[in-house]
Amino acid sequence: MTEEIRMPIEASHIMMFARAICDDNPIYRDPEYGEENKPHSIIAPPTFVRAVAQFDPHHELRLKSGKKWFGSGKNASGLAGKAPSSGGLHAEQHFEYHRHLKPGDQLSVTSRNGDTWEKESRRAGKLKFAETVHEFRDQSGELAITMRSVVMHTEKPVEQD
Amino acid sequence: MPLSASKLHVGDTYEEVVVDDLTRTQLVMYAGASGDYNPLHTDEIYTTEVAGYPTVFAHGMLTMGLTGKMLTNYVGDGRLTKFGVRFTNQVWPGDTLTATAMVKEINETKGTLLMDLDVKTLNQKGETVVSGYATAKIDP
Structure with a gap:
């Protein structure tokens, strides 16, 4: 178990996230439509909770x-060794x-x-899979969302056809 | 509009083009909103010269988010109880994605009517980029 993270749910963050997934649904930005x-x-x-x-x-x-940082700047990568990801x-x-989140x-x-x-x-050669489970609890301690993520580490970049 | 069990049939499908000609700017927007700043998605130099890919590619979660837009447009807001996918192919700038949901089962659990869906998103070549499932609450 890692340390607990606090995540406030905010309207502007929801609006930006919806734009980022090309979703123009007013339920993600318009309080009057929401009501x-x-x-x-x-x-x-x-x-959203990712x-x-x-x-x-x-x-x-x-x-x-x-x-x-492992991304490019002066050089193609700012790190000499292997990047974290x-x-x-x-x-x-x-x-x-278990319930949907609101601002x-x-x-x-x-x-x-x-x-x-x-x-x-x-x-991509040998694949190593690792699973992480996140639990998102609200201000009353009730479980709102359970999230399970699987990351795969490849031996080499995925070949393109 | 919430879906009504009396009007739904197993095998019904709903389909939507969720992005047409995906741009690198969209990937920058997704990085900014989600907090996943992995240079593989936004940094052409790192991605081609260090990571060995032909260009930057979409966050899996962007593709899942786009797929989720199709789902919520179909089942209504705040109706999903489950949504899960496997990422089966990478998504690249220029791709056009079509997401589809198919009604797999309609059932009642503890007095709540639920619909199970098969979910799939394909690129313009017909390759599956995500495949998965969702469950949504429906009306009688």
């Missing part, structure tokens, strides 16, 4: 001030919704490691 239509509030899109990365102080895939690809993602919710998020397994593949 007049079910479920009677702005809500967050179904995949943005918990924004609130994780140790998130590896965010540039941190004063630290070397090198070879890591997203393999599976699962959500269970003002204050989530407490815990995560734990799940199963690991291996597989051989034609296009």
Whole structure:
């Protein structure tokens, strides 16, 4: 079990997230539309809680001030060695919704490691899979969303046909 | 409009083009909103010279988010109880994606009417980029 992350659910973040997934549904941005239509509030899109990365102080895939970054600058990579995510690809993602989130919710998020397994593949060599389970609890301590993510580490970049 | 069990049939499908000619700017927007700043999605130099891919490619979660837009347009807002996918092919700038849901089963659990869906998103070549499932609450 890693440390608990606090994730405030905010209307502007929901609006930006909806734009990022090309979803113009007013339920993600318009409070009046939200009041007049079910479920009677702005809500967050179904995949929104993956943005918990924004609130994780140790998130590896965010540039941190004063630290070397593996993306390009003067050179093609700012790091000489292997990048933190090198070879890591997203393999599976699962959500269970106990209730949908709205602006003002204050989530407490815990995560734990799940199963690991291996597989051989034609296009990327040996694949190593690792599962993480996140639980998002609201301000009353009730479970709102359970999220299961599977990341796959490949032996080499995925060959393109 | 919420879906009504009396008007639904196993095998019914709903389909939507969820993105047409995906842009690199969309990937930048997704990185900014989600907090996944992996250079594989936005940094052409790193991705081609260091990671060994032909160009930047979409976050899996962007493809799932686009697929989720089709689902919520079909089942209504706040109706999903489950949504899961496997990412089966990468999505590239220029791709056009079509997401489809097919009614697999309609059942009642503890007094709630639920619909199970098979979910699939294909690129313009007909390759599956995500495949999965969803469950949504429906009206009688």
